[in-house]
Amino acid sequence: xxxxxxxxxxxxxxxxxxxxxxxxxxxxxxxxxxxxxxxxxxxxxxxxxxxxxxxxxxxxxxxxxxxxxxxxxxxxxxxxxxxxxxxxxxxxxxxxxxxxxxxxxxxxxxxxxxxxxxxxxxxxxxxxxxxxxxxxxxxxxxxxxxxxxxxxxxxxxxxxxxxxxxxxxxxxxxxxxxxxxxxxxxxxxxxxxxxxxxxxxxxxxxxxxxxxxxxxxxxxxxxxxxxxxxxxxxxxxxxxxxxxxxxxxxxxxxxxxxxxxxxxxxxxxxxxxxxxxxxxxxxx
Amino acid sequence: xxxxxxxxxxxxxxxxxxxxxxxxxxxxxxxxxxxxxxxxxxxxxxxxxxxxxxxxxxxxxxxxxxxxxxxxxxxxxxxxxxxxxxxxxxxxxxxxxxxxxxxxxxxxxxxxxxxxxxxxxxxxxxxxxxxxxxxxxxxxxxxxxxxxxxxxxxxxxxxxxxxxxxxxxxxxxxxxxxxxxxxxxxxxxxxxxxxxxxxxxxxxxxxxxxxxxxxxxxxxxxxxxxxxxxxxxxxxxxxxxxxxxxxxxxxxxxxxxxxxxxxxxxxxxxxxxxxxxxxxxxxxxxxxxxxxxxxxxxxxxxxxxxxxxxxxxxxxx
Numbered sequence: 001x002x003x004x005x006x007x008x009x010x011x012x013x014x015x016x017x018x019x020x021x022x023x024x025x026x027x028x029x030x031x032x033x034x035x036x037x038x039x040x041x042x043x044x045x046x047x048x049x050x051x052x053x054x055x056x057x058x059x060x061x062x063x064x065x066x067x068x069x070x071x072x073x074x075x076x077x078x079x080x081x082x083x084x085x086x087x088x089x090x091x092x093x094x095x096x097x098x099x100x101x102x103x104x105x106x107x108x109x110x111x112x113x114x115x116x117x118x119x120x121x122x123x124x125x126x127x128x129x130x131x132x133x134x135x136x137x138x139x140x141x142x143x144x145x146x147x148x149x150x151x152x153x154x155x156x157x158x159x160x161x162x163x164x165x166x167x168x169x170x171x172x173x174x175x176x177x178x179x180x181x182x183x184x185x186x187x188x189x190x191x192x193x194x195x196x197x198x199x200x201x202x203x204x205x206x207x208x209x210x211x212x213x214x215x216x217x218x219x220x221x222x223x224x225x226x227x228x229x230x231x232x233x234x235x236x237x238x239x240x241x242x243x244x245x246x247x248x249x250x251x252x253x254x255x256x257x258x259x260x261x262x263x264x265x266x267x268x269x270x271x272x273x274x275x276x277x278x279x280x281x282x283x284x
Numbered sequence: 285x286x287x288x289x290x291x292x293x294x295x296x297x298x299x300x301x302x303x304x305x306x307x308x309x310x311x312x313x314x315x316x317x318x319x320x321x322x323x324x325x326x327x328x329x330x331x332x333x334x335x336x337x338x339x340x341x342x343x344x345x346x347x348x349x350x351x352x353x354x355x356x357x358x359x360x361x362x363x364x365x366x367x368x369x370x371x372x373x374x375x376x377x378x379x380x381x382x383x384x385x386x387x388x389x390x391x392x393x394x395x396x397x398x399x400x401x402x403x404x405x406x407x408x409x410x411x412x413x414x415x416x417x418x419x420x421x422x423x424x425x426x427x428x429x430x431x432x433x434x435x436x437x438x439x440x441x442x443x444x445x446x447x448x449x450x451x452x453x454x455x456x457x458x459x460x461x462x463x464x465x466x467x468x469x470x471x472x473x474x475x476x477x478x479x480x481x482x483x484x485x486x487x488x489x490x491x492x493x494x495x496x497x498x499x500x501x502x503x504x505x506x507x508x509x510x511x512x513x514x515x516x517x518x519x520x521x522x523x524x525x526x527x528x529x530x531x532x533x534x535x536x537x538x539x540x541x542x543x544x545x546x547x548x549x550x551x552x553x554x555x556x557x558x559x560x561x562x563x564x565x566x567x568x569x570x571x572x573x574x575x576x577x578x579x580x581x582x583x584x585x586x587x588x589x590x591x592x593x594x595x596x597x598x599x600x601x
Contacts, residue, residue, distance in 0.1 A: 178383040187400040200387040
């Protein structure tokens, strides 16, 4: 067998080993996420319209007709919770990936160029770190306007500092390796070195951090929506659903807030487990 | 004509004013291999970094001139590095694995260089890369170009690095301890390969090393460096058979196959670290023959024929 063919077959095998024989947490996380994605993809096709109200059916407890019960307006909670999967996962993952790309790029540029660029970027990062990401997102929305896009931008900015630090630290050690000066000598400019050499070699840790960040981002987004920032009712979203349902808990009607909360928990747990599992695997 | 001509080059730390290299003069003819020998901290790496414009922050060229293939390397009053000369210098570095990007296939790395330096098209560059791999003794370039550096042995990686250095067709090649990271049998192969490749005599090679055995088998000329100061320069044969400078003698006496004799100076050389702020000869503190003059003033180069000795007391007879 030629090496080339061995290479080609090594990749799927490695992935299989990662999923199959990886540690329990990683497998559980991947399983949870897969189930969530599957429900999110297929569920809305089978379930009723999440925004369809029904008079006289408000606040029905979970039962055979409505598995998760109904909310104050008689909307089916199962349909709403499932419909929210798409929005929350896409937002969470989108925000995490955007923060990873921007943060790693900034970090790699700062680490590689050093000097004044490094100073400016790192002081900017310190300033960002002084605020919790959540508060920062709130500020961005307050300054720019209450919309989904600006909320996503806010959470992205709030999630960036970790990526900047991570990738700067890796870039600092990477730029000392011989192939960087060799590449300079061979005529590469700073841009070519950052994108061709520094980024591909420093992206490992930020990639793993992305999964954990996706979990946090979902929490942040839900928390903001809970406060009425970003996603607006009647859009089905876990945060807004909890915010609509939490007052019913006082009267013993726990289900309008419980089920979206449960799904949120599962989503965040899945990302956290995957992140932990991946970093364990990378360091082993 | 000298392809690489460095004249009285001084390097110094900008903040403290310490001189790291003092009056280093090097001249390499087309077709010759010159060994730059010195122990750790002698400034040999600094010297090659200066030629490539890769000096660390805070180290600057404070005096002297340098030319590569007729073009000045340092320009203006501040002696800033002219990056345009980089296409005339190629590097084979000490650690072949670190010299290759671990996340990029060999073929792609080579093609990148060829496209940047030789303005080749994609297909042309790929063919040229295969040709170069064959030239450095890799019998199955199709496999190697698809491999990542970690899938190749150290010797193979060094062959790839040499192929990349050849690919830019630079007149000056700097080989910075090209065999240090390899085991002995591979060392011999790589040295043989380098010698073969340089046999066409188109280039000038600066071989930076601390390995005297490598020097004696590879180089036409040797420059002995100690504490940032050139001690002795001359044809390899002459230096090895008739060392003049006390430091050179001391160095050769330290070799395993040295036959002890009555006029050895090894026992009389004292231990002392290099003092870079010293005004006089850098070796003065250790030298058994040093006098007040040695401590006070830097030695002048005494030339005689092909040899140069920087010592107050020992000229070439």
